[in-house]
Structures are given as C-alpha cells and as structure tokens.
Amino acid sequence: MDAPERLAELSHRSALAGAAVVADNLSIRFGQGETATAALSDISLTIGQGDFVSLIGPSGCGKTTLLRAIADLVQPTSGLLRVNGMTPEAARLARAYGYVFQAPALLPWRSVARNVTLPLEIIGMGRAERQAEAKRNLDLVGLGDFAGKFPWQLSGGMQQRVSIARALSFKPSLLLMDEPFGALDEITRDGLNLHLHELWARTGLTAVFVTHSIPEAVFLSTHIVVMSRRPGRVVEVIESTLPRARRLEDRETPEFLALSKRVRTALHDGHGHA
Numbered sequence: 001m002d003a004p005e006r007l008a009e010l011s012h013r014s015a016l017a018g019a020a021v022v023a024d025n026l027s028i029r030f031g032q033g034e035t036a037t038a039a040l041s042d043i044s045l046t047i048g049q050g051d052f053v054s055l056i057g058p059s060g061c062g063k064t065t066l067l068r069a070i071a072d073l074v075q076p077t078s079g080l081l082r083v084n085g086m087t088p089e090a091a092r093l094a095r096a097y098g099y100v101f102q103a104p105a106l107l108p109w110r111s112v113a114r115n116v117t118l119p120l121e122i123i124g125m126g127r128a129e130r131q132a133e134a135k136r137n138l139d140l141v142g143l144g145d146f147a148g149k150f151p152w153q154l155s156g157g158m159q160q161r162v163s164i165a166r167a168l169s170f171k172p173s174l175l176l177m178d179e180p181f182g183a184l185d186e187i188t189r190d191g192l193n194l195h196l197h198e199l200w201a202r203t204g205l206t207a208v209f210v211t212h213s214i215p216e217a218v219f220l221s222t223h224i225v226v227m228s229r230r231p232g233r234v235v236e237v238i239e240s241t242l243p244r245a246r247r248l249e250d251r252e253t254p255e256f257l258a259l260s261k262r263v264r265t266a267l268h269d270g271h272g273h274a
C-alpha cells in the first residue's frame with residue numbers, strides 16, 4: 001500500500017473508531033547527518049475520544065515532541081499522525097485542541113479575564129461574546145471570582161488554572177498539557193490534579209498530559225503511555241483499573257499502588273531500551 005492509500009485507510013480507521021489521535025509508526029528526527037537527534041522512533045498509539053492519557057518517560061525521551069507533533073508544531077520525519085481523523089495541520093486550523101505549556105505565560109498587564117479572552121480577541125470575536133466565553137471557562141476552572149485580578153496577584157497554581165481556561169477558548173475537544181503542574185509544590189499539585197480530573201470528567205474532553213510523576217499519571221489517567229529513553233518508543237500502554245470518579249484518598253488503595261508499580265516496572269524496562 002502506498003503512502004496516500006495508507007493515509008486514507010488510517011483516516012478512515014481513526015474516524016470509524018472515533019479516535020482522537022492515531023499515530024502509526026511515527027518517527028521524528030531533528031537535524032541531519034551525524035549530528036541528527038532521533039527523538040521518537042516508531043510510535044504507534046491510539047487515543048480514544050474522551051480518554052485521559054498521560055505520557056511518562058525519562059527526561060529527553062520525546063514526550064514534548066510527541067505533544068508538539070499532535071499540535072502541528074513539529075513535523076513527523078516518517079510515519080503517520082491523525083488528530084480527530086484529520087492531519088495535524090487541519091486539526092490546528094480547525095482549532096481542535098487547546099495547549100497548556102509548562103509555564104503559564106500570562107501577560108502581566110492584562111487582567112485574568114483579558115488574558116483568557118486574548119485568543120478570542122485575536123480572531124475578532126465581539127466583546128460581549130468573548131467576555132461570556134471567558135466567564136464560562138474561568139468558572140470551569142473555579143476562578144470565576146478572580147476575573148478582575150492580575151496574574152501577579154494569583155498563586156502559581158491559580159495562574160496555571162488561568163492558562164487552562166485560556167486553552168479552552170475555542171471549545172476544543174482535545175486538551176494537550178505539557179507538565180503543567182511540574183513547577184508547583186506537592187499540596188498545590190494535589191489540588192490541581194483533583195480539579196483537572198473533575199474538569200475532564202465534567203466536559204468529556206480528551207486529555208493528553210505529559211508528566212514525570214507516577215502518582216500524578218496514575219491518579220489522572222484512563223491510560224498511561226510509558227515511553228523508553230531516547231529515541232522514545234512506547235514500552236507499554238497501561239489501562240487504568242481505577243473507577244472513573246477519583247478521590248485523593250484513593251492513592252492509598254492497593255489498586256492504586258499496584259498500578260503505580262506496573263508503571264515503575266515499565267519505566268525500568270524502558271530504561272534498558274536503546
């Protein structure tokens with residue numbers, strides 16, 4: 001089967017399966033010749049609509065690269081990638097996803113509400129409509145009362161919630177998050193994990209979440225994708241056995257600990273991978 005036929009088949013298959021993301025033998029290499037860096041190697045992965053998928057693996061294994069490829073910010077070197085049955089470029093143009101970066105990247109001179117409305121302002125949406133959108137999204141992240149504050153008046157965790165509200169601007173079906181809580185203390189992170197999980201459960205969004213933390217991945221996810229060291233491969237996709245509704249106390253249960261152990265073992269297996 002040649003490439004266009006393969007692409008057509010894959011689009012058809014992902015649309016039929018209702019998949020949010022399908023990667024098929026996806027490889028990404030940066031640079032050329034002897035100095036080239038192979039970031040991802042032969043990634044095949046299906047992310048279903050409504051799944052919460054965490055990508056976990058050693059530093060430099062290509063987690064961010066995979067997220068950026070889904071967002072059409074990095075181009076595959078070989079293999080295929082579909083987002084909601086479309087090319088990543090078409091999905092980007094259709095505003096199918098929202099992207100949350102490691103740092104909140106808010107503009108300090110704009111209020112919280114005006115940071116959230118910025119993407120809508122850029123596309124020329126009317127003032128009343130974008131204010132209503134911002135209110136809806138700030139309510140969703142539990143910051144409805146902070147619309148008039150400035151970013152510097154909020155804690156780091158609240159700032160990251162604002163950046164999640166901003167990522168929801170175009171009502172995306174897919175939320176891509178690159179270690180959004182990595183810089184925060186553990187208690188704050190616990191609260192945000194709980195909040196994010198509730199948001200996901202309430203909205204039916206598909207989430208792809210990069211993390212280094214095993215408990216965070218296990219707490220949040222329906223599926224945990226464990227990657228090997230660079231060039232990143234998928235070592236194992238672990239499907240969660242936890243109930244959909246989650247409480248922080250669940251982290252002490254034997255089931256949670258057993259899942260954490262499975263992730264840890266897969267990470268160790270992946271470390272031996274070349």
Ligand SMILES: Nc1ncnc2c1ncn2[C@@H]1O[C@H](COP(=O)(O)OP(=O)(O)OP(=O)(O)O)[C@@H](O)[C@H]1O
Pocket residue numbers: 030031037038039057058059060061062063064065066230
């Ligand atoms: N634009 C680029 N040009 C060249 N090399 C790159 C580029 N982006 C990423 N890389 C390299 O690709 C590899 C994977 O990087 P990536 O940031 O995706 O890993 P990661 O798993 O997200 O790492 P971390 O957990 O440390 O954030 C690294 O070796 C990195 O240096």
